[in-house]
Amino acid sequence: MSTNKPYCLILGAEGDIGKAVAYRFAKAGFNLYLTSRNRDYINADENHKHWETDYQIHVSRHFFEALDFKSHELFYRNLPNTPEVVIGVLGYLGNQKRAQMDFGEAQKIINTNYTALVSILHxxxxxxEKRFTGCIIGISSVAGERGRRSNYIYGSAKGAFTIFLSGLRSRLADKNVHVLTVKPGYIRTKMTGHMKLPKLLTSDPDHLATSIYAAMIRRKNVLYHLPLWQLIMFAVRAFPEFIFKRINF
Ligand SMILES: NC(=O)c1ccc[n+]([C@@H]2O[C@H](COP(=O)([O-])OP(=O)(O)OC[C@H]3O[C@@H](n4cnc5c(N)ncnc54)[C@H](OP(=O)(O)O)[C@@H]3O)[C@@H](O)[C@H]2O)c1
Structure with missing residues (x-):
């Protein structure tokens, strides 16, 4: 175990992408603070003992409920060491149809994917900023690039998150703090388990985690995963609104 290695805080480490990212950073020799709101996960051993011996790192799990905004300050202050890297992976797809009828569902989608991350990442x-070092990684989505009828609540929260990260990157550019925005396309996870995903445009959490780590090392600003999505989103953004509004997707 090592305490002189840098710490990485992963917010939403129990999700499928969160787990893959945690594994990638463990392999790279980061000490890990893994968060979840599931007490069983916090108390279970998972494979983390394994990681501690294999990669000579320290791993601890911490309770974090993203929607309990008031708890964020104390949560961060109580971490035994200051993290060098903070990754916001948690998210909630929600149900678009329900969100149209029930503001509670819309609010949950917005607050999980945007408000909560604004709070904790700030x-x-x-x-x-004070320490003049660090890296913040936010997992946004290609869904945040343009409003579609099938998921515009989730998409608008992700779009707002993308803009937040862009502004934060600019604010911290001369403070030696790097901000990486990740825009995955389709990833095979619990979140998309109910969807039929096109093979060519779909990736898995391990592949994404590898791309995220490489992008952080290269101090990339924005990562599209898979890269083909960058081209697709260019085309999606270019569609005139009078045509786009008629497309049923
Ligand atoms: N899968 C994709 O195709 C895809 C594409 C683009 C972007 N993304 C983004 O990638 C990120 C990870 O998604 P995933 O696919 O790995 O989904 P996932 O397996 O469902 O993971 C989402 C995680 O967020 C946690 N979470 C949700 N609400 C929370 C809250 N209020 N407080 C604390 N934790 C909370 C969930 O915990 P619980 O289990 O306790 O709910 C879960 O561990 C999300 O931001 C998602 O929007 C995913």
Whole structure:
């Protein structure tokens, strides 16, 4: 176990992408703070003992409920060591149809994918700004690039998150704090388990985690995964609104 290695805080480490990202950073020799709101996960051993011996790192699990905004400051302050990297992976797809009828569902989608991350990442950012070091990684989505009828609540929250990360990157550019925006396309996870995904445009969490790690090392600003999505989104953004509004997707 090592405490002189840098710490990486993963918010939403129990999700499928969160798990893959945690494994990638463990392999790279980061000590890990893994968060979840599931007490069983916090108390279970998972494979983390394994990681500690294999990669000579320290791994601890912490309770974090993203929607309990008031708890964020204390949560961050109580971490035994200050993280060098903070990754916001948690998210909630929600149900678009329900969100149209029930503001509670819309609010949950917005608050999970946007408000909660603004709160906790600002706390981390303010700390990193003072220390003149650090990296913030936000998992947004290609869904945030243009509003579609089938998921515009989730898409608008992700779009707002993308803009937040862009502004934060600019604010911290001369403070030696790097901000990476990740825009995955389709990834095979619990979140998309009910969807039929096109093979060519779909990736898996391990592949994404590898791309995220490489992008952080290269200090990339925005990562599209898979890269083909960058081209697709260019085309999607270019569609005139009078045609786009008629497309049923
Ligand atoms: N899968 C895709 O195709 C895809 C594409 C683009 C972007 N993304 C983004 O990638 C990220 C990870 O998604 P995933 O596919 O790995 O989904 P996932 O397996 O469902 O993971 C989402 C995680 O977020 C956690 N979470 C949700 N609400 C929370 C809250 N209020 N407090 C604390 N944790 C909360 C979930 O915990 P619980 O299990 O306790 O609910 C879960 O561990 C999300 O931001 C998602 O929007 C995914």
């Amino acid at each position: 706390i981390a950012a303010n700390d990193m």
